[in-house]
Amino acid sequence: METGTGITLKYRIALWACCLLLGLQPSGGRAQELQEFLALAESNSPELKAFELKYLRAGEKVAESGALPNLEVGAGWFASEPETRTGAQKARFSLRQMLPWFGTITARENYASSLAEVEYLDWVIARRKLMLQVSEGYYELKALEEQTAVLRRQLDLLEQYTEIVLAGVEAGKASAVDALRMEIRKNEVTGTLQVWEGKYEAAHFAFFRMLNVSPFPIAFPDWELPGAAEEVAPGQVGVHPELQKYERLYASVMEAERLNQKSAQPGLGIGLDYIPVARRTDVQLPDNGKDVFMPMLTLSIPVFNSPYRSRTEQNRLQQEQFRAEEASRRNALETLMERALQEREAERIRCVTYDKNIEQARQALEILLAGYQSATLNYTQLLEVQELELKLLMGRSASLAAYFSKAALVNYLSENDEKP
Template sequence: MKTNNRYIVTILVVGLGFFSNAFAQEHRKDSLSHYIQVAIENNPGVKSQSLVHEAFLEKIPQAGAFQDPELSLEAYTMPMEIVGGRSIGNVSLMQMFPWFGTRKAARTEATHMANMQDQQYREAVNNLILQVSTQWYTMQKLNEQLHNNEENKKILDQLEQLALRKFSSPSSTARPTPVPTVSSNAPSAPSASTASSGMGGMSMGSGSTTTPAASSSMSTSSGGSMGGMAGGSQSGMSEVLRIQLEIAEIENNMASLHSQIKAEKAKFNALLNREANQEVMLGNEIQKADFKYSEEEALRIIENNNPMLKMISEQGLAFKAKAEMDKKMSYPMIGIGAQYMLVGKTNNTMLAMEGMNGKDMIMPMVSVSLPLFRKKYNAQQKESELWRRSSEENFKNTFNTLKSEYYGFKSQLDDAERVLKLYEKQTTLAQTTYSLIVKEFITGKSDLSNVIQVQRQLLDYQLRKAEALANYNTMAVSIVNLLAYNR
């Protein structure tokens, strides 16, 4: 039974391999499957439940054992004269035997009770896997959001340098400035070959005079300034300060995410029974779990495989076996034994018998219990039957509850998938828009407010996409917890 118990856990872990991306490499230190194995081996709650199951296994031989035999000793301080000698003492041994089939029914009940604990152990493992997986996806979401903020900070740094060049470079020395890219997957912006014309005409002197052409050039270059100021050092510097404000906000977000990741890692390590500050390898990026179960297939697996339902089924079988045992206990018990009488020789010729004087005797004994009080036994059998019927109704109720949970998780899974597709599309569009708006900013066709607005939208879509992906994976693993799938 212990070997079978370990086998079930091994199959359970391997069965979660349907997460094709999250569980791709079993022995990688940054894979979820690796940490699940560590958690199952180290988690105190799972260990405790495993020991409870082993303790219930030890009840099986106890339930099938005979009652202890009864040994009685009698000794007389003054030997009593009897026919054929003098009685010195008696030694008797009696063993009671229950009615036929009683021990088998008791062992059956104990076996089903142990199986109940085995299912509770499986439920503890499933819940641990759910907790570890949920915590893992939470950390990956925060890590992805941190990465998005870092990438956007790099974009703002490039934008700041671009604004500084526009602010400080005179038109005669202005050179084309490359457009900052949002990521390797983002569409590249067209070359800013006309950047010099957009940055020309900025005069640092207060007493200089400008020609109409120069005035036109200044008007173009100041298109990104706040408040619509037409040229001058103040408008250029305001652009730089505006970008620095955005950078400061992102740096604050990054500091907050670092703090959240540290706290979530401490919770994760607690599930693995490790030190709170022990390093957790999260991998490169969060991946979408592959979930492909039809409604009919999922409900069938839940009904046949969920540990809670199996536990209730085993409970019902245990009550059925107990009812059978109570019925057998209402029959008489048979006792078989022997009594050994120590007899000494007597000097009384009247009591002495030729050939029998002082000879010890052995007397076989048989006893039968009389279960006359039938109300007690009838009530025991009725109690077990009521418990069995209660477990049947509990099975139906629990299955209905699990079905409701499945439909709830499935609805959230579908919603998360729709939202994920939306954010993926919006992120792609925002990346393209950002590349174009930066080009327009360089050429003076757009102001800085539009650039920052698009940059904020891009970051927002990236953060929401990571959150939607984590929600999708969490709902997927929640459904797998209901399925308790062990292929």
């Protein structure tokens, strides 16, 4: 049974296969965009594969639900052959086929299809969550890479400052204490750099485990803070798959109730009995030894209806349960959306502030270094401003990563996936 849902999923799978054949494995010397890693994760995720197999299994149940009960075949031999006027009955053969009430098979197929649609939405939800996790991991890894680069640049600057201090010591413009302070600061930055390199390696390994591919070096593209984000109405979560799932669950219970009503109807059965009869040799009779064919009609009447009435009440209560769960989940998603919008805007403001402060810190460094020509270089202030610049640069990278992660969360909550 080919459904619209099956066509959609097969179309997606075909696209993934084409992406792999075209070579999504990033090559060195080229910046790898987030979309490439999203495609890799979608193609290689064992979790998504498991959800896909569950959906395909549910689709097979649609075909299973359309089957009729087994054909009953019986055979028996008379231990004591009954004598009739036309001869002795030797054996009895029977065929029986039970038929469900009119519309029962359709009701079963509709119920199985509704469950398959729920499984498809589970796949959609898992895919969207995976895309969110990959996006957050990508931005975290990019922030760590940039922070590591910042620490290396700061270490290079400290090397240059150390040369200036040593030259100042020789010229009598600085003391040995200033040189020691520079060495202490270099040791601190070196230790921080080693810690950050370890964090990057751990995050790099975890990121590629999430993609389920072998790790390889990443060349990140430059990132810039976008302008003011497009306004999203507070609480606007759209037709989110997590909410769609409750609609499908509700519909599946309705189909279950229709099936329950059909199951409460009588069952029909048709059959045929065949009895071979031996010919009588002691007398000549019309129809002597004529075999017996007996068509059969069976009616199965559900006299005790309490199980069906109980299922009806269970279905009603389950529908109310799904409505309550949907309302609760909608409230949670809307709250999450509102918080994500506020936090995204807060990170954008922080990034703008960081940019202004970084520019001013660099101006302060230029002023301090310019004082070297007039023998007024204050090495303590130089280290303080340099440390401030490092703190600002590290904070800006973290805020950028947080901004894009919150933007990914907003997309997860607001974008609508195509319906099956």
